[in-house]
Amino acid sequence: MPLSLADVEKVARLARLAMNDQELQAAxxxxxxxxxxxxxxxxxxxxxxxxxxHAQDVAQRLREDKVTESNQRExxxxxxxxxxxxxxxxxxxxx
Amino acid sequence: xxxxxxxxxxxALRAKKISSVELTQTYLERIAQLNPTLNxxxxxxxxxxxxxxxxxxxxLAAGSAEALTGIPIAQKDIFCAQGWLTTCxxxxxxxxxxxxDAHVISQFNKAGAINLGKTNMDEFAMGSSNETSHYGPxxxxxxxARVPGGSSGGTAAAVAAxxxxxxxxxxxxxxxxxxxxLCGISGLKPTYGVVSRYGMIAFASSLDQAGPMGRNAEDLAxxxxxxxxxxxxxxxxxxxxxxxxxxxxxxxxxxxRIGLPKEFFADGMGSDVAxxxxxxxxxxxxxxxxxxxxxxxxxxxxxxxxYVLAPAEASSNLSRFDGVRYGYRAPDYTDLADxxxxxxxxxxxxEVKRRIMxxxxxxxxxxxxxxxxxxxxIRRLIAQDFTEAYKQCDVIMGPTSPxxxxxxxxxxxxxxxxxxxxxxxxxxxxxxxxxxxxPCGFGxxxxxxxxxxxxxxxxxxxxLNVAHQFQQATDWHSRAPQL
Numbered sequence: 221m222p223l224s225l226a227d228v229e230k231v232a233r234l235a236r237l238a239m240n241d242q243e244l245q246a247a248x249x250x251x252x253x254x255x256x257x258x259x260x261x262x263x264x265x266x267x268x269x270x271x272x273x274h275a276q277d278v279a280q281r282l283r284e285d286k287v288t289e290s291n292q293r294e295x296x297x298x299x300x301x302x303x304x305x306x307x308x309x310x311x312x313x314x315x
Numbered sequence: 316x317x318x319x320x321x322x323x324x325x326x327a328l329r330a331k332k333i334s335s336v337e338l339t340q341t342y343l344e345r346i347a348q349l350n351p352t353l354n355x356x357x358x359x360x361x362x363x364x365x366x367x368x369x370x371x372x373x374x375l376a377a378g379s380a381e382a383l384t385g386i387p388i389a390q391k392d393i394f395c396a397q398g399w400l401t402t403c404x405x406x407x408x409x410x411x412x413x414x415x416d417a418h419v420i421s422q423f424n425k426a427g428a429i430n431l432g433k434t435n436m437d438e439f440a441m442g443s444s445n446e447t448s449h450y451g452p453x454x455x456x457x458x459x460a461r462v463p464g465g466s467s468g469g470t471a472a473a474v475a476a477x478x479x480x481x482x483x484x485x486x487x488x489x490x491x492x493x494x495x496x497l498c499g500i501s502g503l504k505p506t507y508g509v510v511s512r513y514g515m516i517a518f519a520s521s522l523d524q525a526g527p528m529g530r531n532a533e534d535l536a537x538x539x540x541x542x543x544x545x546x547x548x549x550x551x552x553x554x555x556x557x558x559x560x561x562x563x564x565x566x567x568x569x570x571x572r573i574g575l576p577k578e579f580f581a582d583g584m585g586s587d588v589a590x591x592x593x594x595x596x597x598x599x600x601x602x603x604x605x606x607x608x609x610x611x612x613x614x615x616x617x618x619x620x621x622y623v624l625a626p627a628e629a630s631s632n633l634s635r636f637d638g639v640r641y642g643y644r645a646p647d648y649t650d651l652a653d654x655x656x657x658x659x660x661x662x663x664x665x666e667v668k669r670r671i672m673x674x675x676x677x678x679x680x681x682x683x684x685x686x687x688x689x690x691x692x693i694r695r696l697i698a699q700d701f702t703e704a705y706k707q708c709d710v711i712m713g714p715t716s717p718x719x720x721x722x723x724x725x726x727x728x729x730x731x732x733x734x735x736x737x738x739x740x741x742x743x744x745x746x747x748x749x750x751x752x753x754p755c756g757f758g759x760x761x762x763x764x765x766x767x768x769x770x771x772x773x774x775x776x777x778x779l780n781v782a783h784q785f786q787q788a789t790d791w792h793s794r795a796p797q798l
Binding site: 223227228230231232234235236237238239247250251253254255256257258259260261262264266269270271272273274275276278280281283292295296298299300301302308310311312313 | 410411412414415507508521522547550551553554613616618619620622623630634637638639640641642643644648649650651652653654655656657659660663668669671672673675676679685686688689690691692693694695696698729730731734744745746747
């Protein structure tokens with residue numbers, strides 16, 4: 221199934237990936253080929269088949285609602301691109 | 316010593332014939348000599364490894380050593396290890412020194428094993444040739460013009476070249492088994508849920524599973540004893556009794572029923588691979604096994620189903636890389652959205668971006684039912700095929716990969732061709748079954764061929780028995796590349 225350039229542009233935006241025109245065009249060709257491979261699926265009759273979302277059909281385990289994590293803010297923020305006074309810094313979003 | 320099994324190494328360490336420091340030093344020297352050619356490691360910290368070795372020697376002297384105490388193990392760079400650069404093969408994590416240990420890493424630490432280094436891999440485990448790594452491709456030790464397979468290619472090359480005693484891998488669509496096959500080593504992907512995914516950087520969470528890679532089945536059993544087990548920090552970790560995976564290694568194979576899926580022996584497999592697989596099946600018959608023809612009619616759909624489900628899960632998992640809390644941030648940007656878009660565009664490589672886009676598309680409004688839900692339904696059909704097949708056989712065998720190792724760059728421009736190289740391994744992940752690959756001969760250009768052994772759920776001990784008995788009767792697993 222061929223994707224339009226507009227489709228690819230929209231997907232890049234949703235995925236938060238900056239792409240120039242050349243990259244969008246290359247992605248359009250490659251994604252169209254991949255969706256050609258995926259199209260094989262569409263002919264299969266799956267009426268009445270329950271979707272399999274996980275490898276094991278087991279119920280999600282529950283645990284007690286209590287704090288299990290210790291405070292490791294300094295260790296975690298040591299690998300952050302930009303922090304100040306224990307806060308993660310990003311460009312201003314509110315005027 | 317570097318050609319010895321883990322059992323022999325462990326015995327030598329406990330008998331003080333060699334110290335862990337000496338053994339670790341031997342491997343570090345070999346890495347220094349050969350890694351510039353093979354590029355199997357991304358990060359080495361010799362001082363840290365030797366420090367662990369000294370601690371292991373103390374434990375050995377105190378008589379409190381376990382099976383893996385003092386043994387140098389390499390770790391795929393997908394496992395977070397405290398104090399270690401953990402890149403997942405990506406520029407996105409080029410500066411990420413992990414503040415914590417993955418469950419697998421802490422299990423090896425508790426066992427007293429040495430972390431010898433972090434192995435190269437396809438970026439975020441997305442690839443079948445190791446060519447998508449930001450840190451350059453790994454070379455196959457049997458022929459450095461060829462790929463080692465992927466995504467655990469650095470691990471496979473390191474084990475094959477005897478740069479470590481054994482190593483870890485992860486397998487989402489074949490990433491343990493295919494590189495094991497292409498590099499002539501043994502590798503096992505356990506049943507989904509047997510090894511905790513805590514601290515293992517996520518690609519496709521319903522498919523990802525860690526497993527051991529080594530030179531023979533007996534080594535894999537020892538490694539799995541350390542890696543497997545319940546961990547409450549992974550919500551999909553299974554609560555099961557602890558198993559000894561070595562327990563059945565020496566059982567005879569008399570009466571074993573081997574299922575041969577006709578779909579795995581149809582068009583697409585190279586004649587050289589077919590010849591080696593046929594010879595291996597012949598060997599199993601000599602060992603007392605019988606062969607049953609089976610069919611996995613929906614397995615041909617596993618590649619399209621996988622390339623919907625895995626990218627869908629990946630697009631969600633990789634949304635965490637936003638340039639805010641860790642990893643790469645673009646140097647110049649105008650506002651928050653621009654920072655996200657540029658950081659991700661510059662931090663991710665081409666294949667990762669491709670898969671994020673596929674996943675974003677199939678999950679987007681209007682396409683969800685046609686792609687994602689349809690793929691999940693076919694996933695069930697694929698899993699049911701295996702359930703039916705196991706009514707007639709104990710294990711399933713076939714090729715791991717349709718060809719031996721291909722040349723670097725050979726499939727570079729065509730993602731679809733690359734995706735098809737995982738045609739025999741993907742169905743196993745979709746079903747959540749355990750699978751392994753063991754060396755069973757050589758094909759074109761004297762490159763190794765892997766035999767795939769697929770077990771029923773939780774049948775790892777039997778698969779290891781099946782592999783071990785083959786390795787008692789043959790010597791493919793002990794062949795080493797000339798380097």
